[in-house]
Amino acid sequence: MQAKPFLKWAGGKSRLLSEIKKLLPSNFENNDIIYIEPFVGGGSVLFWILNNYPNIKKVVINDINADLINTYIVIKKSPKELIELLKIYQEKYYSFEIDKKGRKDFYTDQRTLFNSRKSDQITQAALFIFLNRTCFNGLYRVNKSNKFNVPIGSYVKPLICDEENLIKVSKILKKVKILCGDYEECLKHASEKTLFYLDPPYKPINKVSSFNYTHTTFNDFEQTRLRDFCKILDIKKHNWILSNSDVKTIENEDHFFDELYSDYEINRVIVKRFINNNSKNKQLKELLIVNKVVEEVLLVHN
Structure with missing residues (x-):
């Protein structure tokens, strides 16, 4: 039995792992790779990475939610x-x-x-x-x-x-540096070979789907600030993968992310999500966006 997320977390990425795996750099198993997750949340991707890629040189996680990070x-x-x-x-x-x-x-x-x-x-x-x-x-x-x-x-x-599971989680977290604060602070812990996985609060696809993980609001201004951070990662030659909601739906032709990340590879993937307290799940489209550093590695890898 491997360590697994110890929390229930809305929007967890366990159903996206197979798609995220396709976007990992081909050299991700090397000993000198650093993995940084600035919005760790419930940690689905984190624990999958820790369980399956034990040779990573360094792992850093962060979240602005102080209660979560304390845990x-x-x-x-x-x-x-x-x-x-x-x-x-x-x-x-x-x-x-x-x-x-x-x-x-x-x-x-x-x-x-x-x-x-x-x-x-x-x-x-x-x-x-x-x-x-x-x-x-x-x-x-x-x-x-x-x-x-x-x-x-x-x-x-x-x-x-x-x-x-808590004992297993404790053991596997021994190799992880844990931060609490704004995601931009994570940049201090990156080196030449670093992969960032960015999973910010999703942009709501409607008013019903909007709620807060913290007392701060991750609005369109913050989404744009995150894109600007991704540009900084480009300049520093860091790989990054970003997930978010697909606000471009049949009912709403919202091109927010298509325009915001027009310079990058935007992948639309189907994810099954449980909606409210309904035992049935619903298929939704979500976005996995990657930068050109990852894209170039993938072209060589494939």
Whole structure:
């Protein structure tokens, strides 16, 4: 059993891995390659990379979500203490009757404690995982005050403490440098042979699909700033792969990304996504954009 993402995360990239693999540089398994992921989120691509390419020289991850990054750091440094606390939360949560007030009150109390952000790092990480495992649809969403506001979910017996996986995650994160801040800071950790995988907050395809992972908003200005960052990566000869939503639909001829990344290779891929709380999934188009450095390597490779 390999280490796998320890969170449920909306928009996770597990269904895109086969397509991302096609775009990796041909020399990606070399010992001198650096891999940097500035928007790590739930880490689907990260753990796939760590499991399948163990010879990478250096791995750097970053996210602006401080609560998320704290959880990565705690798992890396203090897995046993975290697991013991998660066991307590799990036993307590299971002790309440399903769909009864006691369980909902317990959930609400832990959410309030989490939002106070007065707990120590390990407790805060345990609360983060507990809420992720027990909230509605495993959704992470905060308001403008950075308060987690997702209601309780309807899971009968959610796995709050996945001890075996957390131990594996802790071990595999030992080789990872973990940052928290603006993605541009990641550039300091790149060298000549670096691959960036950029998975920013997706541009909403409609008003319903818009929600915040942090109290900041990743609007069109931020999408353009990220494109400008990609241009800097070009100048420095770094490879990059970027994923985003395909806002150009049958209903809406939006050419935002086609125009923004007109100098690059834009791949449209079909991805199955679960929509809301519907057990059925829906096929959506998403974008995988690569720069010319990657493109040139692929031409040689193919």
